[in-house]
Amino acid sequence: xxxxxxxxxxxxxxAIIVSILLLALLAPLIAPFDPDAIDVxxxxxxxxxxxWMGTDSLGRDVFSRMLFGARISLLVGFVAVGIATAIxxxxxxxxxxxxxxxxxxxxxxxxxxxxxxxxxxxxxVIAFLTPSIWNIMIVIGLTSWMGVTRLVRAxxxxxxxxxxxxxxxxxxxxxxxxxxxxxxxxxxxPIIVSFVLGVASAVLxxxxxxxxxxxxxxxxxxxxxxxxxxxxxxQFAWWLSLFPGLAILLTVLGYNLLGEGLRDAxxxxxxxxxx
Amino acid sequence: MTRYLLxxxxxxxxxxxxxxxxxxxxxxxxxxxxxxxxxGFNPKASEESRQKLxxxxxxxxxxxxxxxxxxxxxxxxxxxxxxxTHQRPVFLEKKDDRGxxxxxxxxxxxxxxxxxxxxxxGLIVIAALPLGVxxxxxxxxxxxxxxxxxxxxGFAVPGFWLALMLMYWLGVVNNWLxxxxxxxxxxxxxxxxxxxxxxxxxxxxxxxxxxxxxLAGISLFVKNGMLxxxxxxxxxxxxxxxxxxxxxxxxxxLRNAMLPLIxxxxxxxxxxxxxxxxxxxxxAIPGMGKLFYDAVMMRDFPVIMGILTIGAALTLIxxxxxxxxxxxxxxxxxxxxx
Numbered sequence: 001x002x003x004x005x006x007x008x009x010x011x012x013x014x015a016i017i018v019s020i021l022l023l024a025l026l027a028p029l030i031a032p033f034d035p036d037a038i039d040v041x042x043x044x045x046x047x048x049x050x051x052w053m054g055t056d057s058l059g060r061d062v063f064s065r066m067l068f069g070a071r072i073s074l075l076v077g078f079v080a081v082g083i084a085t086a087i088x089x090x091x092x093x094x095x096x097x098x099x100x101x102x103x104x105x106x107x108x109x110x111x112x113x114x115x116x117x118x119x120x121x122x123x124x125v126i127a128f129l130t131p132s133i134w135n136i137m138i139v140i141g142l143t144s145w146m147g148v149t150r151l152v153r154a155x156x157x158x159x160x161x162x163x164x165x166x167x168x169x170x171x172x173x174x175x176x177x178x179x180x181x182x183x184x185x186x187x188x189x190p191i192i193v194s195f196v197l198g199v200a201s202a203v204l205x206x207x208x209x210x211x212x213x214x215x216x217x218x219x220x221x222x223x224x225x226x227x228x229x230x231x232x233x234x235q236f237a238w239w240l241s242l243f244p245g246l247a248i249l250l251t252v253l254g255y256n257l258l259g260e261g262l263r264d265a266x267x268x269x270x271x272x273x274x275x
Numbered sequence: 276m277t278r279y280l281l282x283x284x285x286x287x288x289x290x291x292x293x294x295x296x297x298x299x300x301x302x303x304x305x306x307x308x309x310x311x312x313x314x315g316f317n318p319k320a321s322e323e324s325r326q327k328l329x330x331x332x333x334x335x336x337x338x339x340x341x342x343x344x345x346x347x348x349x350x351x352x353x354x355x356x357x358x359x360t361h362q363r364p365v366f367l368e369k370k371d372d373r374g375x376x377x378x379x380x381x382x383x384x385x386x387x388x389x390x391x392x393x394x395x396x397g398l399i400v401i402a403a404l405p406l407g408v409x410x411x412x413x414x415x416x417x418x419x420x421x422x423x424x425x426x427x428x429g430f431a432v433p434g435f436w437l438a439l440m441l442m443y444w445l446g447v448v449n450n451w452l453x454x455x456x457x458x459x460x461x462x463x464x465x466x467x468x469x470x471x472x473x474x475x476x477x478x479x480x481x482x483x484x485x486x487x488x489x490l491a492g493i494s495l496f497v498k499n500g501m502l503x504x505x506x507x508x509x510x511x512x513x514x515x516x517x518x519x520x521x522x523x524x525x526x527x528x529l530r531n532a533m534l535p536l537i538x539x540x541x542x543x544x545x546x547x548x549x550x551x552x553x554x555x556x557x558x559a560i561p562g563m564g565k566l567f568y569d570a571v572m573m574r575d576f577p578v579i580m581g582i583l584t585i586g587a588a589l590t591l592i593x594x595x596x597x598x599x600x601x602x603x604x605x606x607x608x609x610x611x612x613x
Contacts, residue, residue, distance in 0.1 A: 245439075
């Protein structure tokens, strides 16, 4: 892990992520205004010393809403990817460890899920549920586990043939011990990398859904639904669209940089071609 | 080659069955059945029309039988009629009793989305190749660094936000490009050339947006492919026998580095189709994405199921085409060595 931070990409990504996380966690302390406080006297004010990012169509302070929106966007990202990773690790482990028809079945399931355009699938399911952040997390999680499954399966398939696993098996180790003590710990690196990269895409999906009005519902702030407002008032209030967009960009950039940096640093194959 | 193709086609069958199952299950996620108001069905609809729909979709029969009917309709490419838009057929055109032909919704929307995707795939390839090659040739030097920054920003930028910004800047502030629809109002009266220009102007931002995300990934991919190939022995041989560097890079290296790109382009199809939802709704382009979004908003089940199925089938066809192209381009696969 220490070598990961010698990697400049990972370092930048880490710095960006930590700052955004801090801003999100400390939102109640930093936010100059109540994010939901409507103020009819200050509607659509441009950025100024008192409202750093201006105000929206209901006179709410955009900077405060951005801070609280960060909490929602990051929470959705983490929980959704957590769900996807949990499903992916379980299915991938079963597939790679037991092989045979279970493996064939799970892999075909992955193929089916991958062939349906993900965003369509998410929209179709969301259509039947009342939009709430919990439903969004579950739906994003349930539609994005396929990559992790393939990854864990591939790791298990190759690790299972290694000498240390074979010798443990010969010594009479039970399947559960093989899986939890030998195979899973050795597959951790790619799982972590895919988790970090997954958060980036989940944040993008959530903001897209909220932008369409099918994600986080107002008055709860999310970067996506601030942008919806921005679209409405784009001719009069550029600040409503610019800041949430930049925030999403920066967050996704941070997770991608960290993910790719970790991959480079932890994967001996790409590390070798670099030098 | 024929055997390979047959095998490939055979493996598509279980996938198609799986896709039919997923799209069927989604329809049954709805609380109650689809004709109840809880499922968002028009509350003003008469009991009579509800009964008609229940009968049409065999909702009174056991779930397994319903699935059987759905499979049968899928096999004959009959996806029913839309609940909303004047009961138009979902997929292909149909003649009614009076002999009027009504066009299918997907039939009209699909070519538009395909056009945008083909254009953006073309743009991706045209731009990603030079970017990837330059990045590989100047590894860790300024051109590579600049391209890497571009790649990461391209990955991270939310497409719908950039679309919004470009719409504002190019369409509203400067009025250079139209921001809505596929054609101008007076499209019919233009000459052929003017029509082309008009379409190009309407499609410029949507195609650019749809290409940008893929471009970043694929140029990175070309770079890594080039780096791999450039370190192989046959490249050293080519250099050693005194071939000009240009020929070594473009004839010997790039050709092999491009091979996996074919598969990757095939795999990027579902993402491109799925990504069309936001861009098409934003620019009011009547393609698959907008059709799907409208259907979701109106709980128009036949259209939702139809698009999910057709979208997935397109992905399978895209992957199949990519595999065929790969086999055609790589003699090792063609002759069954690999």
